[in-house]
Amino acid sequence: MTARTPKIRLAGVRKSFGAKRVLEGIDLDVPAGESLVVIGGSGSGKSVTIKCILGLIRPDAGRIEIDGDDVTNVRGARRDAMLRKFGMLFQGSALFDSLPVWQNVAFGLIQGRGMKRNQAREIAIEKLAAVGLGPDVGELSPAELSGGMQKRVALARAIAANPEIIFFDEPTTGLDPIMADVINDLIQTCVRRLGATALSITHDMASVRKIADHVAMIYDGRIVWTGTAAEIDASGNPYVDQFVHGRAEGPIRMQVRSI
């Protein structure tokens, strides 16, 4: 691996579901230690991109590299080793209903890495504290928590094993603006503290401005613009301009029927 090798590289990644083509050749590099945010409208292929990297969805074509290693169709022990580098915060938090909060946070440590329960519990409480939750919350069931607290727990679970790469899938969806800002702050702090590489997908521009070093815009299954977070307001790209300003008129056409 050279110094220039990106942490994550996607080259020509394509994916279709039946006749519907979702990814039409995604090319994307995420440098190590940086935070890249992928923006785009609903159904533009953001979530599918992340799931292809994690191997949850198998791409039809293209190449995915982590630290320079081709992991496109990796299986078995190599896939397990690859997944140990990742933490992921899901859009709906995806906490396990049947387990108390601390076991949710410690799950990857106990089941995935075979750590002793007592040791994993200590780490879980430490991670809950890092996202502003007390040890008493650890004993609650996820169903007893508000949406914002669930997101915090999901963030604690994502960082529990000190991953090298963290994915954030719509981290502020469904939250009020203040709680969304709290989550953005936590994401920023946690990622910096870990020195991790972060890949986020969102359509919340406040999130983008807060957590992004670089931004990529996805439209119609392709990356149509990449740049730094500071460049986003003067990108000169009509797709980005329309998205940033939230205009109905522009090159991005939403699939809606006229009334």
Add this chain to the structure above:
Amino acid sequence: MHLIAAFLASIGRGFIAFATATGRLALFTGPAVSHCFAPPFYGRVVLRQMVEIGYYSLPVVGLTALFTGMVLALQSYTGFARFNAEGAIANVVVLSMTRELGPVLAGLMVAGRIGAAMAAELGTMRVTEQIDALTTLSTNPYKYLIAPRLIAGVLVMPPLVLIDDVIGVMGGWIIAVYKLGFSSGVYLHNTVNFVQFNDVFSGLVKAAVFGFLITLMGCYHGFHSRGGARGVGQATTHAVVSASILILLSDYVLTELFFAK
């Protein structure tokens, strides 16, 4: 001519759908079973599932067996009294319960209770991305979710059916002694003398097979659930219906294997 083509096309579509479903089930069953024999084993999860499938099903399965034994005794008496063969009631009850009704009725009741619950739980986990979350936490969903349920189903159904057999025989005994005026000692003597090891053993083998089929169908339909609440509802229905049909089908096949001359 056009109608014939449409008719043939509908048969073809049905056949392709059946072949696709069979193939998907086979692709699911292979890794699901292989993960039952390869470490890591999640002992706590297996135990939790055994309690869920076995212990919590006892009341409903026990009641079913009790009333089935009672009805069997009543109906047999009505029929056998015409030929002065009332003495055979104990034999009919114990044979019917151990060979057929015990395992089949317990299987159908557990399919309704557990198969549906498994499909709903796994289906909800699927649509809320909890199964994807397992994968990202370096945990194989087949190993953590599917294999423990299959193991628990196979291990816990035989003892459940054994208890079910005893309760069913007791139901027959209650009717024979307290309603039909049989001697308690003679009834029990007839029961114990008539039943053979193979009668009970075949029922327990059936129970293990039914346990496998119920948990497999619950897991398969839940795991492949799609499309939100409606998809979870459909998965639940399919799990119960397919498990019930497979129980009756495999019951015939196993009876042929055990008792056909």
